[in-house]
Each structure stands twice: as C-alpha cells, then as structure tokens.
Amino acid sequence: RNILPTRNFQAGRDLQSVKLAGERLRDELLVKRDGCLSCPIRCGRHVKVRGREGKGPEFETIGLLGNNLGIFSLEDVVELGQLCDDLGLDTISCGGTLGFATELSERGLFESSLAWGRVDAYRSMINDIARRRGAGDELAEGTRRLAERYGGEEFAIQVKGLELPAYDPRGCFGQGLEYATSNRGGCHIRGSTMFLEATGPVSVNPHGTRAKPELVVLQQNTNAAVSSLVMCYFSAYATLPAAVYRMDPNSRTYKLIMGAMERSAPLLRLALRSRSKMKVMWFEKLLSAATGRDIGMGGLAEIGERVFNLERVYNLREGLDHKLDRLPRRLLDEPTFAGRERGVPLGDMLGAYYRLRGWDEQGRPTTRTLKRLAVDT
Template identity: 35%
Template sequence: PEYESIWALGNDTGVMDLGAVIKANHICDKLGMDPISLGSTIACAMELNEKGYIKEEELQGIDLKFGNAAALVELVEKTAYKDGFGKYLALGSKKLAEKFGAPDLSMSVKGLEMPAYDPRAIKGIGLNYATANRGGCHVTGYTVAPEVVGIPEKIDPLSPEGKAKWVKIFQDLTCVVNSTVNCLFTTFAIGAKDYAELLSAVTGWNISEEEIMKIGERIYNLERVMINKLGFDGKDDVLPKRLLKEKMPEGAGKGQVVELEKMKKEYYELRGWENGKPTPEKLKELEIEL
C-alpha cells in the first residue's frame, strides 16, 4: 500500500499491525474500493462506537475499537458485500454519521472523505479541500508542494495568508495535467511553462504559459457550473466543524485551527465567484456558454 492507504487503514483506525493493513488494502484493490474513504469511514464508525452512538447488537459481535486489526480486515470485506454492519459502512462516513446521530464526526467534504493531510497544520490544503469540486480531495490542488516540500517555493503552512492564490494556481494547473493524461507528480518538476512547450510541440500550436493556465481555469469553472446545477454552492464549500474549532493537539500545528472563511473570501474574489458560483462576467471571460 502507498502513503494514503497506510494512513487511512492504519493510523486513522489506530491499527499498527502492518500485515493487517496490507491485507485490508489488498482486499480494497481486489474488490474495487477506495482505501482512503473506507479507512476514514471505519475510523468514523470506531469513534461513533467509542462515544456510545452505536448499539452493541448492531455490531453483531464485532469489537469495533481503535487498534483492532482483526476487526479492520473483517469490516473491509463486509463493506464490499454489505454484510452485517458492513451495509452501514458502505454508505460512506457522511451518511453513516448522520444515521447514528453524530454528523460532525464524518471527516468529509461534499460527502468525500479527506485524506491524510490535517488542514490545521497545512492551511492551503484545507482551503483546497473545501473548494474542490469533487469534495475533500488533496490531488485537486496539491498545495502540499509549496507548503511542505517547497516547490516551486516554500511558503508557511501555518499561515492563511496568500493561500487562495496558491490553491487556485494548483487547481487550474491540475486540470491541465489531468486533461493531458499525465501524472500529477510531474508538477514537482515541471510547471505551466513546460506544459505550454510540450503541448505546442505535440500540436503544432503556439500555446503560451498564460493560455495553459486559462485552459485550466476554464475546466475548473466548467466543473463548478456542473456541480452548481446539482445544487452545490458556497454552503458546501466547508470543512468539518471540528477542524475550525478544535485545536490541533500536537505536532508542528499544535494549537492551530483552520481560518477557512478568511481564505475562502479571498479565493472567491480571485475566482470571480459569488457564493461558490461563477459570475456571468467570469463565464463570459472564459468563453463558457450555457
């Protein structure tokens, strides 16, 4: 398993048995399940149980506690077949937490579970989670690159200042990378200028760096128009409440929360959006006709 899978099925559930984590990940791969979402959902169920929201008879004999390796492996397979308690896990953490009366325990955005990066310690990734069109997705706008790795330049991960600009840049560039069917991690080494040169060479067109970024911006806004039509808007560009109120207990981000509204206001202004929706002026600028 790779980094995210180890975190979701291991650290998030408190399971330190690497063999169990590998087996759980193998089952996910074999049966077509996302280990990030499933690991986070199982961890949500463990917390629901720990806090008394789940009745013992609903667990059908499963010892649903953090750190229980056997329970982890059993529940992964039960989820795939909606067997026993697995039918509740198959709903995902959002509907699971709602069903058992504690919606705030789901660590998801727009119904998609967030990955390993805690946004209290990496503020830009928090803004990206909130505004990502598909939900809590780190690879929609991987600001971990400048905030942690220092590519293309190092910025302070604990500061909310200037994060709106970086989130927009990475979201737009990622749309181009995805559309060229390339790996996102190429952006650790090459940027918009390089993609402009590559696409110019392949197509014979004279594509500039600015045009590359506008292509990405057009794609991102078109995605946003599509989810607006499905009922999503600014009310859904949010993070789990606990990340805004509960201070990070330890680590480099100790004492931090996410200052989401401040960052989101600047982000909307840069995007040309109102309440999570592109304005008619922005759509016209991007030549998007509805």
C-alpha cells in the same frame, strides 16, 4: 509535521507512527519499484509480506488504514490495503469511514465490533462493506450518510460526501481551503497545495493564510490543465529543479525564500491574470507540439481555469452550492498544535478565494467570468 490523521483525525501523530515509516517499508518489505511505462517517478512499490508478494501501500493507505485506525503494524496495513484492492474499495474512503464508524462506536452512537487497533474487526468489516452485509451495508454508503443516520457530523471527516486523504489541514491551511473548494469534495489530487506547505521541498508558512488563496487557485488551475492532458500530476513535481530538493530548511537562504513566497500574493495575482507565452513547464511545449498552437504558461492556466469553472457550474446546477464549501467542525475548532486556539481559519480565506476566482459572494461564477472563459451555460 503533525498532519498524519490519527484515530479519525483526533490527533496529527502518534508515538508509534515510526513503525509505519517509508524507510521501514524500503528496508524490510520492498521487492522492487514499479510504475507506468517510461515514468521517471515510478511511485509503485512491490512488497513481500508474510510470504506473499503483491502491491505495496501508498502513503494514503498507510495513513488511513494505519494511523487513522490505531494500527501500527506495517504488515497488517499492507494486507488490509491489498484486501481493499482485491474487493475494489478505495483505501482513503474505506479507511476514513472505518475511522468515523469506530469513533461512533466508541461514543455509543453506533453498535459494531470496531475498536482502535483491532485488525481482525477491520478485516471483517472491509469484507462486509464489499458484500453489503450487516453493519457493512451501512458503512458502504460512506461517512456522510452514516453521520446523517447516527449523528456525529462535527467529527465526520468528509467534504461534499468525499472522505479526506491523509493530510490533516490543521497543519497546512492552504490544503484546508483546497479541500473545501474542490469540485469533487475532500480531495488532495486536485491541487496538492500541501506540497507547498508541509510535504514537499518548500514550506510556505503552514499556519499562515497569506498568499494561500492565490496558491490554491494556481494549484487547482494547473492540476485541472495537466489532468485534461490525461497525464499524471506527479510528473509536475519532476519539473522542479534538483536544487530545490537539496535546500537546507534550517538555512538562512531557505527561510528568506519562504518568507518571500509568503509575501508573494500580489505577484501570484498577476501570474493568475497573465496570458504569457513563456513556457515554464514542459506541458506547454507538449501541448504546443500536439496542437500546432503556441501555448504558453498563460494559455495552460486558462485551460485549467476553464475546466475548474465548468465543473463548478455543473455542481451548482446539481445543487452543490457555496454552503458545501466547508470543513467538518473538528478541523475548524479543535487545534492539534500547541499554542493554537482553533484549527483551520477557513473563513479568513474563502472570501478572497471567491474574488480571485471571479465568483460572487455565493460562490457562483459571474457572467463576466464565464464569458471570458467561453463557458456557455
């Protein structure tokens, strides 16, 4: 899909990426799968590497501590991920910051021992970050603050101070819009629009902007509602019919369905305004049983919309305004796909997104929107 961040998002893939494939982890390193009690997904992986058993890497760890740092030894990536876990460091932010610092060093803007593929240097720096010593003391502040001190803001891969996960939005434009507008910054688990564009069983034109504002709002609202139930969003994937996962992406039927989804903006707008009592996912049934209220698809969406707008109002109060609804210049201006002249066309989607949200041109929820959602400011 060409969306795997490589060497601080300079590219979307590498010929050696196959060495980090999930199939190799499954066949050579996996001891068992694990997960939360009674979970049907069981996303955890328990592995054995170089004689030591422990937690296996998630996709984000492989992407940000592997490809993004020019490391293509799965065993090394597993050990770096376990080191981050032991030290209490997030592998996404750590891998993103290490990638940015490496490119700064490569350009002569920052002095360090970091270099693409140098596992020993990255291992040492991770320890230094955790202990706030040497150059690690500065990296511990994250990508944004490092860019403020040393430059390179155009290739500092962060939004609102949060480093991006392992989905390059130049191959999934809706995900780019989601990153830019997420209340917590460059996060993929506040909507996961890439699942509908590039990583899931469907692929709604990853390089198109049609219906993307609608899909992003739908995903963000649904995620906010499910998260407020204190439930894992992975469980939402389990609600999709098995037939969806079995579709042949080369079939005429699949292509017709994807074409229809790309043209579904008017229907999605109706769905976003609907207060239907229909129960599409099992979350509505669970919430209805727990509260004694008849909550359907529309009610669940309204809960999510209220949460998202309340977060937005909080951010605005703290000074995080529409000027921060942006992506780094690298993702906007540097294409990674042949035949394309630029990256994510964020400007083509942001205005429509604001209007769908019921926000003004400055990205502020209107009085009418807040009143409708019973958000008291």
